[in-house]
Amino acid sequence: MSKILGLRCKTCGKVYPATPIYVCEECFGGLEVIYEYDVNKREIENGPKNIWRYRKLLPVNEKYIVNSQAGFTPLVKAKNLGEMLGLKNLYIKNDSVNHPTFSFKDRVVSVAVSKSLEFGFNTVACASTGNLANSLAAHAAIANLNCYIFVPKDISISKIVQTLIYEPNLVLVDGNYDDVNRLAIEISSQYNWAFVNINIRPYYAEGSKTLAYEVVEQLNWESPDFAFVPVASGSLLTMIWKGLNEFDKLGLIDEVRTRLVACQPMGCNPVVAAYRGNGKIKPVKPKTIEKSLAIGNPADGIYAIKALKECNGLAYDVSDDEIIEGIRLLAKTEGIFTETAGGVVISSLKKAVEEGQIDKGDVVVAYITGNGLKTQEVLHDRLKKWFEIKATLEDFEEKVLGLKRIKK
Ligand SMILES: Cc1ncc(COP(=O)(O)O)c(C=O)c1O
Ligand SMILES: [Zn+2]
Structure with missing residues (x-):
């Protein structure tokens, strides 16, 4: 014990x-x-x-x-999204289905x-x-x-x-x-x-370590090469790093080879900006549609920076439009409906791939930490349009299938 x-x-x-x-x-x-x-x-x-x-x-x-039966959420092999991004080993850690309230x-x-x-x-x-x-x-x-x-x-x-x-x-x-x-x-x-x-x-904060433990176990006791993590107070990222290192210390894995990637909205990016700059957190006034990550003065910011330095990590921030695109992309390719924090993660992943930071065969985990049903209003007017018809076969064929019937 x-x-x-x-x-x-x-x-x-x-x-x-x-x-x-x-x-x-x-x-x-x-x-x-x-x-x-x-x-x-x-x-x-x-x-x-x-x-x-x-x-x-x-x-x-x-x-x-x-x-409350929290945890042990699915680690999904993202075949479609992986193919699209040119990654052979992309996984989604899907905490959008966590229990009881659908977030990490x-x-x-x-x-x-x-x-x-x-x-x-x-x-x-x-x-x-x-x-x-x-x-x-x-x-x-x-x-x-x-x-x-x-x-x-x-x-x-x-x-x-x-x-x-x-x-x-x-x-x-x-x-x-x-x-x-x-x-x-x-x-x-x-x-x-x-x-x-x-x-x-x-x-x-210790509860967040389980997001590292589970991924390692689900990858058959290996640490991933990259882990994309949404950042608000910085606690989750810091604790994923602690969890990986504990497993290493305990001899449960051979090595920690993971590079963490901090993901934030551009409208609230104090950790990303500090990591790119002089390492010092400068508090910001949040201005973004992404409310879950809208912490302008992150309590664990300095420890997140320390973890990023230790793992030679990366950091990305994305615009509000990119957040929406990220949400839609994950749904369209993998059938997973995430909230705005997940949109931040998917768009950050896309940017890292476009920059050539990730090798084709790398094992990459994107942490999806909350459910899309929680932030539906951001999608208003940004989804594919539906059809409206009368309850007739003719109207269906004309308006939905674009067919015109020849009247007898
Ligand atoms: C969905 C979601 N993901 C990630 C985070 C980031 O957590 P942390 O404050 O530990 O950085 C939060 C924080 O509220 C969140 O709601
Ligand atoms: Zn002290």
């Missing part, structure tokens, strides 16, 4: 006991969970087909696990809510760009916890409905995500609640 040794500052290395804290008191760096590892391949392979097969690499006492956030929230129960909290809360709100509301319902959710007031109506259905206290804030997050930090200092992405953040 792996043992949690505590929390360690990702900047200065200072170690703390594993309590609900998230920032280093010496240097204000972020904290991460450290373990004394003890796990083997067989134990993992014999586990349940969800994220809890990796429970020995997650920071939760088994007694408190809230098992079900992984992190499942871990965070379990840990909140273990700490004895009776109220969970978060600041969210939408997907986290959906997932936390569902998990609070499963775990029977009080729930407060703070979102910017301009998130998509589908995400509001997908949150409210679980009956949390949903608070729409007049401001962007960075304003919402600032308010949530202030509230978290006044109320003894488990803010999953604030005071529970070190534990919450």
Whole structure:
């Protein structure tokens, strides 16, 4: 059984006991969970087909696990899209069908809510760009916890409905995500609640490692050559890197050969811009149709940059039109309907191929982290037109097939 040794500052290395804290008191760096590892391949392979097969690499006492069946989503060999892009080994990690709320956030929230129960909290809360709100509301319902959710007031109506259905206290804030997050930090200092992405953040973040573990397992215990990852706060990318390196340290894979590719919208690209520039994050004011990734001041930005440097990674940003094109391309070729974050990933992949960064035979994984039904409004007026006819064979043939019948 792996043992949690505590929390360690990702900047200065200072170690703390594993309590609900998230920032280093010496240097204000972020904290991460450290373990004394003890796990083997067989134990993992014999586990349940969800994220809890990796429970020995997650920071939760088994007694408190809230098992919402998150994880073990399909890794799809993308034959059609691969052929179109000239890639022989392109895969889609399809978290758009994750359970229970159709985004990768079900992984992190499942871990965070379990840990909140273990700490004895009776109220969970978060600041969210939408997907986290959906997932936390569902998990609070499963775990029977009080729930407060703070979102910017301009998130998509589908995400509001997908949150409210679980009956949390949903608070729409007049401001962007960075304003919402600032308010949530202030509230978290006044109320003894488990803010999953604030005071529970070190534990919450660990859930994202399972997106690395699963891909490796699904590739028959190999790491991919490239992994395209959507970036908002930078936590997901940082944790995929941590997960790959843990598997290496544990001897579960021969080497980590993966180059990570950070993908952001042009209208909110602080990590991509920093990686291309001097490595320093300069906060931006988001202006894009892509609301899930609209974090202008990313909490884990500096750690995402560090991971990108370590893996000799790449970084792309794409326009709003390219995001729509990416969504349509994935649907048309692979039958997968993704939300805007997936459009960012697919268009970034296309750019990397066009730039000649990827060899034909490379094993490439595109992380599709959310479902298209969540952001339908962006597609308004941008889809192929439908036909409208009277209920007659004649009208069908004329208007749809373009045939003209000769009248007898
Ligand atoms: C669909 C989707 N993909 C990716 C991300 C990026 O996550 P992170 O904040 O860990 O960078 C988010 C964040 O909200 C998201 O909603
Ligand atoms: Zn520190």
